[in-house]
Structures are given as C-alpha cells and as structure tokens.
Amino acid sequence: MSLKGKTLFISGGSRGIGLAIALRAARDGANVTIAAKTAEPHPKLPGTIYSAAEEIEQAGGKALPVLCDIREEAQVAEAVGRTVEKFGGIDICVNNASAIQLTGTLETDMKRYDLMHQINTRGTFLVSKMCIPHLKLAKNPHILNLAPPLDMKAKWFKNHVAYTMAKFGMSMCTLGMSAEFTRDGIAVNSLWPISTIDTAAVRNLLGGATVAAMSRSPDIMADAAHAIFMRPSREASGNFYIDEEVLRAEGVSDFSVYAPDATGPLAGDFFVPDEVFARTDSKIRNIY
Template identity: 55%
Template sequence: MSLQGKTLFITGASRGIGREIALRAARDGANIVIAAKSAAPHPKLPGTIFSVAAEVEAAGGKALALEVDVRDEAIVRQALADANEHFGGIDALVNNAGAIKLTGVQHIELKRFDLMHQINTRAVLLCSQAALPYLKKSSGHILNLSPPLNLATKWFAQYSPYTVTKYGMSMLTLGMSEEFAAYDISVNSLWPQTMIATAAIEFQLGSRESFKHARTPAIMADAAHIILDSSGRSITGRLLIDEEILREHGTTEFSHYRYEPDSNATLIPDLFVD
C-alpha cells in the first residue's frame, strides 16, 4: 500500500489528526497540501502550516502550505486551483477542519453555532464542490472526519447544536457517495473509536490528565491511509470507525496506539460511539 506521488488536500492540517494524516502519507512520498488558518503560531497550540510543511518534507513527501479559511468560498476555490496547478492534479480531499462547543440550545450563542455550521457542515460541501473538477480527473477520494449517525438521544440531550453540524457532515458523505458515483469518486467518513490525544483536546479540557484514557492520532492516520489507498470505489459511502477499518485489513493489536502504551487505564469512547 502506498500513496507515493498522490496529492492530498487536507484542511485543518496544521495540528492534531490532520497533521498526522499528512505525515503518514508523506512517508509514502505523497504530495501534501496543508490547508489551514494557522499561518502564525498560536500562543497555546503548537503547529503552523509552515512547520507541518517542513515535517512533511523531512518525512519524504512534498508540501504546499496554503493559508485557508474554509468558510471563505473564494479562498477555498483559489486554494484548490493553486494546489492543482502546483502538483498537477488532486487525488484526495480530506475534510478535517472542525469546530466544537458542547453546549445545548438554551445557552449556545448563535455566532458559535454559525461557526460550527460553517466549519463543520458548510465547509465539507464547499470544499468538496470546489475539489470536484480535479477529483473527476483522478477518480479520487473525499474523506470527512465525521461520526456514525448514532441517533441515541444522549447525543442530542446536552449538545445538539454540535451534533447537528457533525451529523450534517456524515449525511453529506452518504449523499456525495451516491451523487459522485458516475465519476468513480469514493466518499467516506472516519471517526475514532476512542478519545484521541491532541493539543486541541488538551486546550479544551485544560490538562492532559485524560490522555491516559486516549489513543494517539496515529490510529486515525493509519485508518485514513487504508481508505485513501483503496482502489476505485471499493470503499465508499461508509461511516467508518478507525478500529473497524483497521480490523478489516488485518490489524488485531492496538496497544501501541495508546498515548501511554503501558497504562491499564480504561480507554474513553469518543462522542457518538456506544
């Protein structure tokens, strides 16, 4: 399995899972477009588009760092055109950028809901639409970082605004897989079985204490690699869990993905996973 010579356009790739997917593909010799807002260092979160571009190059890939706000249609369309021009095509779009606020309807500010809707749901539609002319030529992939459609009421009770925007991504996955079948484009979603240890989670929770109950982003990167390396539409229209797709392809041992490999602490399931 190899993504050598393939071009991946990854939103939100300056840190966390997006960065890990970029580095995993870079080890194959892939071309990576790091499309994120993080052009300047964040005071509390590590990583910029330029630092990840350097890491991609060091890992054996080729990099193009583009400052992209996925809410801005003109910027998104220009970024995809620039990526296509730079690398001579686009083989995969990874919609990884996301926004989260675990607040119910009663207390959420409309501007925060608008932000989540624009970055989670609307950006998947926009980026996929903008990438479509290039993916038609490559019979490529769209991968959305969104959950299974688990309609248990507990996922709506406390933070339905966030749930709605993430489920919107997954519903777009199902719709685009059918709509783009004529172009041999595969469209899937990927979500972690357990909490993933990222700087964004640390920032939101205020500490790394929960990391002993988490896995590293490497498990998501390895799962994404399987999907993006699949041929034709052999994998499409699926709302996949990282552990599920890895098991389907022969992985039976997952302890090395733990943030603390020697810990016996119980792993915490991610949101929307029973």
C-alpha cells in the same frame, strides 16, 4: 500499496489528526496541501501551516502550505487552484477542519453556533465541491470526512445539540455525495475514532490531561485513513468507518502501540454507536 505521487488536499491539517494523516501520506512520498488558518504560532495550540509543511517535507513528501479560511469561497477556490497548479491535480480530499463547543441550547452563543455550522457542515460541502472536478480526473479518487456515523439517538443531541447538528452535517455530506458521485467513481466516506484521541481539543476542551491519558494517538486515525485510501474507490464508498475496525480488517490485532503509556481502559469517543462497542473486541470503556 503506496500514495507515492498522489496529491492530498487537507483542510485544517496544521496539527492533530489532520497533520498525522498528512505525515503518513508523506512517508509514502505524497504531495500534501495544508489549507488552514494558522500562520502564526498560537499560545495554546501547537503548529502552523508552515511547521506542518516542514514536517511533511522531512517525512519524505512535498508540501504546499496555504493560508485558507474554509468559510471563504474565494480562498478555498484559490487553495484548490494553487494545489492543481503545483502538483497537477488532486487525488484525495480530507475534510478535517472542525469547530467544537459542547454547550446546551441556552448556553450556546449564536456566533459560536454559526462558526460550527460554517466550518463543519458548510466547509465540508464547499471544500468537497471545489475538489470534485479535479477528483473526477484522478485514478482512485477519495473524499474522507472526519465525521461520525449517523446514529440518530437523543443522547448525542441533548447536551450539545448545536455541535451535533454541525458535525452530523459533515456525515450527511458523506451520505449524499457518496450516492451522487457513484458514476464518477469518487469514494466518499467518513472516519471516526472508537476511542478519544490525544489532540489539542481533548487537552484544552474535553477533559485535559486525565482524558488524554485515556486516549490513543492520532496515528491510529492516520493509519486507518491510509488503509481507506488504498481501497478501490468504486468499491468502497458511502461507509462510516471506525478506525479500529478498519485496521482490524487489515489484519492489525495489537493496538497498544497507539497508547503505549495507558495504564487502564481507554475512553470511548462520543458519537460511537453502542453496537460498535458490542461487536469490537476492544478494551475501551463506553462512557456514553
């Protein structure tokens, strides 16, 4: 089972989970478009679209770095068009780009509110919309949104209602599009980690080195995404997958490789429903 020759369009894939998914596909020999805004090195954030493309090529894939702000319809259309021109089509769309700010209602500036909704909800809708005509022509087409299960409990809203609304907007794209495109055989799913993931967002915004030490590497999300892409699109759609559960279904039982330096329990991610922790035999501390 391989992604050799398949083409992935990944938004915001210059670092973190998006890049990890790209590199996992590249090891199979896939083609990957990295559509993101980072063309110049950032003082606090690693990676650019060009460094990501270089890593993809070194891993065995083919890369197309495209400078793209997914808030801009014309830029997304151009990025998709260039992907099809270079690789002949699109097999998989990964909506990875996301903006975050965990502030309450009174502390949330409307400019930031707009940014989160434009990138998370609108961006996911727009990128999917542009890719779908090409996915309809693919043999096993998938859309994967890096978005949480729709667990409509007040605890997920009360401290950061604006962010939750924007993130759940991505999840609602999964819910609606999975039903809308059933006849076309396009799988539309969400994937979310049961634990925190050691990314720039965690290190810069969500607890720093302390939480990073209680987190897994992005590789677990990449391996879970790869497993989802291998599933028949007509038989695996409309799911809100959790990374560890996906891999357990594939026969994985040892998850220490994803956090080899952890000395204590890992931190559970937010948006993970209580019942997921209850049914998963995992040494992860549910802190929400």
